[in-house]
Amino acid sequence: MLGWLCAAALVCAGDGIVSPALSWQRPQVTLTASATQTPPLPGILSAAMSRAITVPGGYPMSLTAVVGGRPVKASWTYVDGLPGLNSQLDSWLLGILDAAAAPSGARYRPAMALNAGNSQNAALSVSAEPVQASGTVVAVRQKVSETGSDGTRTVSSATIYADTVSGEVHRAAELLRPEAREGILAQATGVPASISGPLAQWPTLDDVVLTSSGDLQVTTERPAGRGQPGTEDTTTIASADTLATLSELGHKILHQLQAPAAPPPATAPALRHINCDLVPCAALSYDDGPDPKTTPRLLAILKEKNVQATFFMTGSNATAAPATARQVAEAGHAVGNHTFSHPYLTKLTPAAIRSEIDRTDAAIRTATGSAPSIMRPPYGAADAAVQSAVGKPLIIWAIDSLDWQSKNPAVFVPKVLKEITPGAVVLMHDIDATTIAGQQELITNLQAQGYRLVTVPQIFDGTPLLSGHVYRSRPERK
Ligand code: NI
Numbered sequence: 001m002l003g004w005l006c007a008a009a010l011v012c013a014g015d016g017i018v019s020p021a022l023s024w025q026r027p028q029v030t031l032t033a034s035a036t037q038t039p040p041l042p043g044i045l046s047a048a049m050s051r052a053i054t055v056p057g058g059y060p061m062s063l064t065a066v067v068g069g070r071p072v073k074a075s076w077t078y079v080d081g082l083p084g085l086n087s088q089l090d091s092w093l094l095g096i097l098d099a100a101a102a103p104s105g106a107r108y109r110p111a112m113a114l115n116a117g118n119s120q121n122a123a124l125s126v127s128a129e130p131v132q133a134s135g136t137v138v139a140v141r142q143k144v145s146e147t148g149s150d151g152t153r154t155v156s157s158a159t160i161y162a163d164t165v166s167g168e169v170h171r172a173a174e175l176l177r178p179e180a181r182e183g184i185l186a187q188a189t190g191v192p193a194s195i196s197g198p199l200a201q202w203p204t205l206d207d208v209v210l211t212s213s214g215d216l217q218v219t220t221e222r223p224a225g226r227g228q229p230g231t232e233d234t235t236t237i238a239s240a241d242t243l244a245t246l247s248e249l250g251h252k253i254l255h256q257l258q259a260p261a262a263p264p265p266a267t268a269p270a271l272r273h274i275n276c277d278l279v280p281c282a283a284l285s286y287d288d289g290p291d292p293k294t295t296p297r298l299l300a301i302l303k304e305k306n307v308q309a310t311f312f313m314t315g316s317n318a319t320a321a322p323a324t325a326r327q328v329a330e331a332g333h334a335v336g337n338h339t340f341s342h343p344y345l346t347k348l349t350p351a352a353i354r355s356e357i358d359r360t361d362a363a364i365r366t367a368t369g370s371a372p373s374i375m376r377p378p379y380g381a382a383d384a385a386v387q388s389a390v391g392k393p394l395i396i397w398a399i400d401s402l403d404w405q406s407k408n409p410a411v412f413v414p415k416v417l418k419e420i421t422p423g424a425v426v427l428m429h430d431i432d433a434t435t436i437a438g439q440q441e442l443i444t445n446l447q448a449q450g451y452r453l454v455t456v457p458q459i460f461d462g463t464p465l466l467s468g469h470v471y472r473s474r475p476e477r478k
Contacts, residue, residue, distance in 0.1 A: 051131065052077075052129035052130065052131060052141075053129075053130055053131060053132070053133060054130075055077070055079055055130045055133040055138055056133070056263040056264075057079050057080030057081055057082075057263060057264060057266060057267075058077045058078070058079050058080075058130060059077065059078055059079075059080070059272070060075065060076075060077050061074075061075065061076050061077070061078060061274070061279065062074065062075040062076075063075075063113050063278065063279060064113065064116045064117065064118055064122075064450070065097070065108075065112045065113035065116045066112060066116050066117075067097055067100040067101050067108060067112050067124070068100050068101045068102070068103050068104040068106075069104060070100065070122075070123040070124060071116070071117075071121065071122045071123055071124075072097065072100060072122055072123065072124045072125075072126070073122040073124070073125045073126070074093060074097075074125075074126040074127065075126075075127045075128075075129070076089055076093065076126075076127060076128035076129065077128065077129050077130055077140070078272075078273050078274070079130070079138055079162070079264065080264060080265075080266055080267045080272065080273075081164070081263070081264025081265045081266065081267060082138065082162050082164065082167060082264050083167065083273065084162060084167045084168065084169045085138065085140065085160070085162035085167075085169055086273045086275075088160060088162075088169050089128050089140070089142075090275040090277075090278060092128070092142060093126060093128070093278055094108060094275075094277065094278060094477075096124070096126055096144060097112075097278075100124055107477075109422075109476075109477075110276065110277060110278065110279060110280040110281070110422040110423075111280060111421070111422050113279065113280050113450050114280050114422070114449050114450045114451070115449055115450060116450060121147075123146065123147050124144070124145070124146050124147075125143075125144070125145045125146075126142075126143070126144050126145075127141075127142070127143050128140055128141070128142045128143070129141060131159070131209055132209055132210075132211065132257075134211075134212040134257045134258075134261070135212065135256050135257045135258055135259035135260065135261060135262075136163055136164045136165045136256045136259050136261070136262045137161055137162070137163060137164070137253055137256050137257045138161070138162045138164060139159055139160070139161050139162075139209055139210070140159065140160050140162070141157055141158070141159050141207065141209070141219075142157060142158045142159070142160065143155065143156070143157040144156050144157070154221070155221055155231065155232055156204075156206075156221060157206070157207040157219055157232060158171065158172065158204075158206035158207050159171075159172040159206065159207050159208055159209055160172065161175070161210075161253055163253075163256060164262050164263060164264045165262050165264075167264075170249060170253070171206065172205070172206055172207060172208040172209075172210075173204070173205055173206055173208075174247065174249050174250075175208065175210060175246060175247055175249055175250035175253055176205065176208065176245055176246065176247055176250055177244075177245060177246065177247050177250075180244070180245035181205050183245070184205060184208075184216070184218055184237065184245055185205055185218075185220065187218075187235060187237060188218040188219075188220045188233070188235040188237075189220055189233075205218070205220075207219035207220070207232075210242075210246075210250065210253060210254060210257065211257070212254075212257040212258050213239055214239030214242055214243065214254055215236050215237065215238055215239050215242065216236070216237040216242045216245070217234050217235070217236050217237075218234065218235050218236075218237060219232050219233070219234045219235075220232065220233060220235075268332065269308055269332030269333075270308055270310075270332055270333055270334040270455040270457060270458070271334075271455070271457050271458065272308075272458065273461065274452065274454055274458050274461065275461065275462070276422070276423060276452075276454065276458070276459050276461065276474050277462075277474075277477040279452045280422035280449075280450050280451050280452065281422060281423060281451065281452050281453070281454045281458070281459050281474070282420055282422070282423075282424050282425075282426060282446060282451045282452075282453055282454075282459075283309070283310060283424070283425045283426065283453070283454055283455060283456050283458070283459040284307065284309045284310070284426050284428065284443075284453055285309065285310040285311070285312060285336075285376075285395070285397065285425055285426060285427060285428065285456060286298065286309060286310070286311050286312070286428050286429060286430035286435075287311075287312045287338055287376065287427065287428070287429050287430070288312075288313075288314060288317070288338065288342070288429050288430070288431045289311060289313055289314075289317055289321075289324070289328075289429075289430040289431050290311065290313055290317055290318060290321045290324035290325045290327075290328055290430070291317065291321065291324065291430060291431045292321045292323070292324045293433075294430055294431055294432065294433055294435075294436050295311075295321075295324050295327075295328065295430050295431075296324065296327060297436050298430050298435075298436050298439060299327060299328065299331050299333075301436070301439045301440055301443065302331070302333070302439075302443075303331065305440075305443045305444070305447065305453075307443055307453040308332055308333055308334070308453070308454055308455045308458070309333050309334070309453065309455065310333065310334040310335070310336055310374075310395075310455050310456040311328050311333055311334070311335050311336065311430065312335075312336040312337070312338035312375075312376040312395075313325060313328075313335060313336070313337070313338055313360070313364060313372075314338045314339060314340060314341070314342055314360065315337075315339065315340035315341075315356075315359050315360030315361075315362070315363040315364065316340055316341055316342075316363075317431075318360070318363040318364050318366075318367050318368075319363045319366075319367075322363075322366065322367035323367075325364060325367035325368055326367050326368050326369075328368075329367075329368035329369070329370075330368075333455065334374070334455035334456055334457055334458075335364060335368060335372050336372045336374045336375055336376055336395060336456065337357055337360045337361060337364065337371075337372040337374070337375040337376075337392065338360070338375070338376050338378065339356040339357065339360055339375075339377070339378055340355075340356045340359040340360045340363070341356065342378045343356065343378065344378065344379060344381050345377045345378065345381060345382065345386045345389075345390070346381045346382065346383050346385075346386055350385060350388075350389040353385075353386060353389040353390060354389055354391070357375065357389075357390055357391060357392070360372075372392070373392060373393075373457075373465075374392055374393050374395050374456060374457070374465065375390050375392040375393070375394060375395070376394065376395050376396065377390070377394060377396075380396045380397070382394055382396075382470065387468040387469070387470065388468055390467075390468065391467055391468075392467055392468075393465035393466060393467060393468075393469055393470075393471060394468070394469065394470045394471070395425065395456050395465075395471050395472075396425070396470055396471065396472045397424075397425045397426060397427035397472060398421070398423075398424035398425050398426070398472045398473035399416055399419045399420060399424050399425070399426045399427065400427045401415060401416050401426060401427055401428045401435075402415065403428045403429055403432060403434070403435040403438070404429050404432060404435075406434075407432060407434040408434060409434060409435075409437050409438025409441060409442075412428075412435075412438060413438045413441050413442045413445070416442060417442070417445055417446070417449075420446065420449075420451070421473075422451075422474075423459065423473045423474030423475075423476075424473045424474075425456060425459065425471075425472060425473055459473075459474050460474060463475060
């Protein structure tokens, strides 16, 4: 992949290269002392460095897909309260997946991650994990490893920095003065800049972890001719030598790494970021409750299966069973307004529609502490008059389980499994014991296919839900 080094034939010969003494100096940067402390010998330091760490608010994601005929694996970590970081990860991942799909003339679609098996030999492995969390900074290392059809392996990595206060995200290269780049790369690769050829042929300097003590951990791909291709080496440049290499932004971030920790604000589980253009999602929704007998049983199953769902409650049932309504909200599920008395809204006057909505909002607010921002008209019955009167987005469904009609899991579970597609909202009812009886099987099967089960706000994340508009499933990515 990198032909940039072999112009220096002497250096490319053989694996057992002794680290150059680095007696050379670049005009702006002096890198003498640390060269002997941390010779760029392969592999020894890399294992201990840039290791994924746990950060407050971090939650793991993973994906197995077949894209352009090749198995792909991805794993990454979102961080609550850092939308800039999370959306950067999304566009980075989608860019890689789109590029992988391009030879087949397609764009990546989440359906490619359904029933993809669990291939141990992914042709493309992608990861993005936090490697540094200190002060108000979270640094994430993004890595791509690809095995070509001829068996050659290439690897590339980059580090990005997110500020937990401002939310800003920067690439590692922005932390360094442009003129310091050559000197740092020379030290990281062990090849003096004087014999490395034109600057344009240097590898990118994208994977740099700045520690709170000011050290720089620089990761570069092993140069051609120096052992196993497709591996990376990490070199630490001690803080005494790095200060002169940092840009103004680099100094600012070093300062922030040393600041008192400021974890970003937590997000309610029902609203936690997930990108349903990337991951195949489905939103299970349960209407007509809460019911003090059946709803808690459903909550137990959802908890066991680690699923967030959406409950469209009637005001009358939220009034009758406020503790159950509260239990739903406290378990992190989304709650929607399903009117007070479950009428056909199309048969009511605008004032009567408003009353149904307002009384239900009040009942749910009394029980759970907040009023719903979404609603579902009973029977899915809505017309222009209803749409303008309800004052909320109308969430209908893409898949009707007809659970209330069959009252039989052997009927409605296969129906949903047959009709499900990524982005769909599924209608069920948490007041029927037979519905609850089918949930274990339904959820197990959906998850085995690769579906991530999310709330209605999550499945529409990135699509503004507008008052008076009707939604049934997530629109395809533009
Ligand atoms: Ni209903």
